Amino acid sequence: MIVQPWARVGRASDRGRVRTRNEDSCHVGRSLFVVADGMGGHAAGEVASRIAVGAMAEIADRADLTVADIVEQVHRANRRVLSSAARHPEQTGMGTTLAGLAVVTVGGSAHWAAFNVGDSRIYRFLDGHLHQVSVDHSEVGELVESGALTVEEAQHHPSRHVVTRIVGRDPLAPVDTWVFPPYPGERFVLCTDGLTNELDLPHIRIILESNPDPQTAAAILVQEAVRAGGRDNVTVVVVASAEGSSAATIDEDTTPRVRDVGGRT
Ligand code: MG
Numbered sequence: 001m002i003v004q005p006w007a008r009v010g011r012a013s014d015r016g017r018v019r020t021r022n023e024d025s026c027h028v029g030r031s032l033f034v035v036a037d038g039m040g041g042h043a044a045g046e047v048a049s050r051i052a053v054g055a056m057a058e059i060a061d062r063a064d065l066t067v068a069d070i071v072e073q074v075h076r077a078n079r080r081v082l083s084s085a086a087r088h089p090e091q092t093g094m095g096t097t098l099a100g101l102a103v104v105t106v107g108g109s110a111h112w113a114a115f116n117v118g119d120s121r122i123y124r125f126l127d128g129h130l131h132q133v134s135v136d137h138s139e140v141g142e143l144v145e146s147g148a149l150t151v152e153e154a155q156h157h158p159s160r161h162v163v164t165r166i167v168g169r170d171p172l173a174p175v176d177t178w179v180f181p182p183y184p185g186e187r188f189v190l191c192t193d194g195l196t197n198e199l200d201l202p203h204i205r206i207i208l209e210s211n212p213d214p215q216t217a218a219a220i221l222v223q224e225a226v227r228a229g230g231r232d233n234v235t236v237v238v239v240a241s242a243e244g245s246s247a248a249t250i251d252e253d254t255t256p257r258v259r260d261v262g263g264r265t
Pocket of ligand 1 (some may be wrong): 037192193194232233
């Protein structure tokens with residue numbers, strides 16, 4: 001039997017103060033959570049993010065997910081975005097980011113799997129420390145990953161919005177995944193760039209620290225991003241792990257770690 005390592009989930013989304021529509025989408029299932037940031041003219045970004053999130057929602061309540069299932073579903077999402085664009089000329093070129101977190105089964109125990117295409121992000125928050133789990137698929141993100149730019153420099157870099165991987169392209173670029181064991185007391189923030197372009201990491205950390213309830217934290221993060229400028233749509237999902245009981249699922253020694261989530265600040 002798989003123990004759900006999460007206890008509570010909160011979510012919030014806002015159009016912001018400048019955009020006329022909200023082209024972000026998100027979904028919270030029983031075992032998969034995802035945010036998406038759509039792009040494309042004539043409201044097509046909204047269509048792309050909704051199609052992609054809708055595809056992920058189809059597997060979001062499954063209790064037996066594997067990383068392969070998630071990657072396969074992202075490919076299915078990609079095909080659906082492409083086929084909608086092929087049928088509707090006004091949707092040509094539309095696409096979306098996808099960033100999510102899911103409970104997967106590894107060696108019979110529940111693990112987290114984070115997955116990402118694009119520049120929406122997944123952060124892990126534990127003991128006052130906020131680490132970015134995902135790597136941005138953007139020109140600037142690649143420079144940070146290679147060490148050429150610091151996170152702080154990237155925050156204000158002129159080409160920080162240039163996304164290098166997107167759902168809605170043929171062929172689909174590789175889907176990045178990270179698998180790691182659950183840990184009591186940890187929380188995760190899934191967000192579109194409307195959050196991180198407005199709030200720096202210390203600000204996000206303070207909000208998480210002072211708002212242990214995930215729904216309150218998600219609502220305040222979005223509200224503060226809108227207050228700070230709201231130049232883009234902003235969407236946040238906060239996942240809080242179970243305290244104590246999930247310790248039974250932790251098995252550090254046998255866990256495949258694609259990436260050490262503590263290794264990036
Ligand atoms: Mg955005």
